[in-house]
Amino acid sequence: MLEVEKIDIEKTVLVGIITQNQSEDKLNEYLDELEFLTFTAGGTVVKRFTQKLERPNPKTFLGTGKMEEIAAYIQKFHVNTVIFDDELSPSQQKNISKILQAKVLDRTNLILDIFAQRAETSYARTQVELAQCQYLLPRLAGMWTHLERQKGGIGLRGPGETEIETDRRIVRDRIALLKEKIKTIDRQMSVQRSNRGAMVRVALVGYTNVGKSTLMNVISKSEVFVENKLFATLDTTVRKVVIKNLPFLLSDTVGFIRKLPTQLIESFKSTLDEVREADLLLHVVDISHPDFEDHIAAVNQILQDIKSNDKPTLMVFNKIDAYKHQVIEEDDLMTERTRKHYTLDEWKQTWMSENGTDTAVFISAVNKENFEDFRARVYEEVRKIHISRFPYNKFLYPDYHDAVEE
Template identity: 80%
Template structure:
C-alpha cells in the first residue's frame, strides 16, 4: 500500500475480486495500482475489500454478505467514496448505489476523472469530455434513483422517465457535437503533421509514470511537465531534436495503463496517431517497478490494438538507479528466484538475449546514467531510417558512397 501522508483527501475504500483468471497476488498488484490512481485523483484509501468469486455477481458485483460488511464499514468510518477495480455495468452501479449511501466509482470512471483533472488544452478537454459522455450515457437512469424511492404514483410516473430521456438526448447531442469538434481538430493536426517535412519521427511510448517526460526533457532540453503521479502528461508534446548533425522529431505521448477504458482509446485517437505515424518507437519501461514485465505486455497489446506493433523499437529500461536499491538479496534456496531477485546485470543479459542486444538499453533519465549510449543508439537507428528514405544526402552522410560513383 502507498505510505503517503494524505490530508483533506476523500476517505475511500477500494474493492476487487479473486477469480479463476485473477489470483490473490494479481489482485493485490491491481489494487496497488488502483490505490495510486486514487491518490492521484485526490483520495486516501482507508481499507481494501475483496471476495473470491467464480465471476462478478450480475446484480451487485459482490455477494450480499460482503456488500453488507462494506456498508457497515462505510457507516462507521465516514467513507465518502467506494471504488471498484473492474468496470461496473449500469445495472450493477445502480443497484450498489441503492445499498451504499456514498459515491460509487469504478476503475474506468476513476481514470476518466484523472484525465479530466489533467487535461490542460482545449483539445485534451474535448477528448476527455467525449469519453465521459460515452461512459455516462448508458448510466443516466442511475442518476434518477431518488425518484424511485418516492412512494406513490400520481404525477411521479412520467416526469422521471421524461427527464431521463431528455438528458439522454442532451448527452447524445453533446457526443455528436464533440465528435465533430474533434474531427475538425484532427484534420488540423493531420495537416500539421504533414507540414513537419520529411524528418524522421520518433515517439516515446510506455506505461504511465515510467519517466517518458523526464527522458523527453533530457534529450530535447525542453520543459515538459513531470510529476510522480499517474497520467501527469495528457497532451502530446513534439520537439525537434538534433543528435550530432541529424535532426528528427520526438513526441511524448499519453501513458498507457492496464484496463485502459475503450472510451479513452477512441477519444484520444489523434494523440495515438503520433504513435501510428512514428518511424521509430522508444518503449520506456520502469525497471524498478515489480510488475514491469506485465507493463510491457500491456503496452504491446495496446500497440497491437492501434496497429503499431510492427515498427522498429528500442527498449529503454529506465530508473536503473532506483532498481539498484530494490534488489532483494536472499540465500533461501527454497524460494524460487524471480525477476525481483535478479541483479541489474542478470536482467540486462536476460532482456538483451530476449529482444536483441542492439535494441535494448538500460538508463537513468534522472541521473543521465548510460545516456551517451542512449543517444548513440537513437542516432544510429534514426540515421538508418533517414538513409533509407534519402540515400544520397552527402551533407548528412559524408561517409556514404554511391555505387554509381565507382
C-alpha cells in the same frame, strides 16, 4: 465543463475480486495501482475489500455478505466513496449505490476523472468530455439522482456536474457535437503533421509514470511538465532534436495503463496518431517497478490494438538508479530463485539474449546514467531510417554521411 474545483481529500475504500483468471497476488498488484490512481485523483484509501468468486455477481458484483460488510464499514467510518477495480455495468452500479448509500465508482470512471483533472488544452478537454459522455450515457437513469445526493469530488468532474437535468437525447446531441469538434481539430493536427516534412519521427511510448516526460526534457533540453503522479502528460508534445547533426522529431505521448478505458482510446485517436505515424518507438519502461514486465505486455497490447506493434522499437529501461532486487542469502536453500531476484546485469543479459542485443538500453534519465549510450543507440536507429528514406544522399552528397557521423 471540465473545471476542477479544490476539494477535501476523500476517504475511499477499494474493492476487487479473486477469480480463476485473477490470483490474489495479481489482484493486489491491481489494487496497488488503483490506490495510486485514487491518490492521483485526490483521495486517500482507508481499507480494501476482496472476495473470492468464480464470476462477478451480475446484480451487485459481490456476494450479499460482502456487500453488507462494506456497507457496515463505510457507515461506521463515514466513508463516502467506494471504488471497484473492474468496470461495473450500469445496473450493477445502480444496485450497489442503493445498497451502500455512497458514491460508487469503477476503475474506468476513476481514470476518466483523472484525465478531466489533467486536461489543460481545449483539445484535451474536448477529448475527455467525449469519453465521459460516452461512459455516462448508458448510466443516466441512476446517475442524476446519485449526483444530486453527492456533490463534487472524485469521479464527478466534467459533464455530470452541470447536466444533472439532461436526458439521453441531449447527451447524444452533445456527443455528436464533440465528435464533430474533434474531427475538425484532427484535420488541423493532420495538416500540422504533414507540414513537418520528411523528418524522421520518434515517439516515446510506455506505461504511465515511467519517466517519459523526464526523458523528453533531458534529450530535447525542453521543459515538459513532470510529476510523480499518473497521467501527468495528456497533450502530445513534439520537439525537434538533433544528435550529431542529424535532426528528428520527438513526441511525448499519453501514458498507457492496464484496463485502459476503450472510450479514451477512441476519443484520444489523434493523440495516438502520433504513435501510429512514428517511424521509431522508444518504449520506456520503469525497471524499478516490480510489475514492469506486465507493464510491457499492457503497452504492447495497446500498440497492437492501434496497429503500431510492428514498428521499429528500442526498449529503454529507465530508473536503473532505483532498481532493487530481492537478495537470497547463500545458506537459504528454501527460497526459490525467480526473476524478482535478478540483478540488473542479469536482467540485461536476460532481455538481450531473449530479444537481441540491439533492442534494449538501460538508463537513468534523472541522473543521466548511460545517457551517451542511449543517445548513440537512438542516433543509429534514426540514421538507418533516414538513409532508407533518402537513399540518393549517398550518391548526390557523398560527404553527407561522413559529416553526420563526426
